Amino acid sequence: MKNKVLSINHLKKSYHDKKSEIKALDDINFDVYEKEFISIVGPSGCGKSTILSILSMLEEKSGGTFSLDKDATIGYMLQEDSLFFWRTILDNCLIGLEVTNKLNEENKNYVLNLLKTYGLYEFKDKYPSSLSGGMRQRVALIRTLAIKPDILLLDEPMSALDYQSRLAISDDIYKIIKNEGKTAIMVTHDIAEAISMSDRVIVLTKRPAKVKKIYEIKLSNKSTPINNRKCKEFSTYYDTIWRDLDVHI
Numbered sequence: 100m101k102n103k104v105l106s107i108n109h110l111k112k113s114y115h116d117k118k119s120e121i122k123a124l125d126d127i128n129f130d131v132y133e134k135e136f137i138s139i140v141g142p143s144g145c146g147k148s149t150i151l152s153i154l155s156m157l158e159e160k161s162g163g164t165f166s167l168d169k170d171a172t173i174g175y176m177l178q179e180d181s182l183f184f185w186r187t188i189l190d191n192c193l194i195g196l197e198v199t200n201k202l203n204e205e206n207k208n209y210v211l212n213l214l215k216t217y218g219l220y221e222f223k224d225k226y227p228s229s230l231s232g233g234m235r236q237r238v239a240l241i242r243t244l245a246i247k248p249d250i251l252l253l254d255e256p257m258s259a260l261d262y263q264s265r266l267a268i269s270d271d272i273y274k275i276i277k278n279e280g281k282t283a284i285m286v287t288h289d290i291a292e293a294i295s296m297s298d299r300v301i302v303l304t305k306r307p308a309k310v311k312k313i314y315e316i317k318l319s320n321k322s323t324p325i326n327n328r329k330c331k332e333f334s335t336y337y338d339t340i341w342r343d344l345d346v347h348i
């Protein structure tokens with residue numbers, strides 16, 4: 100059995116403004132194991148991003164607990180690539196090291212090596228505007244990897260891309276995460292993306308979110324996300340999760 104790196108128990112979150120309370124998370128429970136790829140799917144507005152915001156300490160929880168394995172660190176890749184247009188690709192990738200005062204020769208070389216390994220080295224002195232959407236997402240991922248987090252949180256990392264790019268970049272992102280030996284928790288509203296990339300898919304109810312189902316994705320001939328879509332079990336998982344989401348058109 101693999102090591103448990105994160106345990107979430109009865110997590111709750113309500114947002115308050117002057118007049119009202121919005122209950123976003125009702126009762127979230129799940130564990131994450133080392134090097135697992137987990138996807139969280141659920142109806143729009145149900146509280147998916149809220150879970151990631153709490154785990155990365157950007158928001159405070161209203162109840163429940165979550166515990167990280169000792170020394171485990173978290174890196175958060177936001178929904179938009181949010182690269183700074185006035186900084187070069189390399190300087191964008193170094194920003195996390197700068198703000199945490201960890202920019203030294205060794206860490207800079209680590210980033211340069213990531214850029215080399217993932218086909219971005221020749222663009223290191225260019226600006227984000229000269230890169231395609233898919234390349235910018237890879238830069239955003241490398242920027243997140245630069246601080247060497249154990250667990251990566253990804254919020255709809257492909258949602259701003261067109262369908263073809265989304266397929267290609269989901270393969271890229273998957274390979275980078277596996278190569279680097281990271282644990283990943285990805286939020287998405289795309290059921291196919293979730294099944295094709297994940298070891299487990301967590302399905303949430305509509306707001307306030309509870310965990311409705313957790314699926315272990317077992318595919319024969321499991322390989323890359325694009326190829327996983329062709330596995331014979333794929334459509335059964337798709338139909339089942341689609342029904343869980345109870346989307347009325």
Ligand code: ADP
Nearest residue numbers: 114121123142143144145146147148149150306
């Ligand atoms: P999802 O990512 O599943 O689409 P979110 O986690 O972003 O959903 O939001 C869940 C609910 O909480 C939504 O109703 C949203 O409007 C509300 N919400 C999210 N962030 C805030 C905030 N900072 N202040 C008030 N309400 C918020």
Ligand code: MG
Nearest residue numbers: 147148149254
């Ligand atoms: Mg969201």
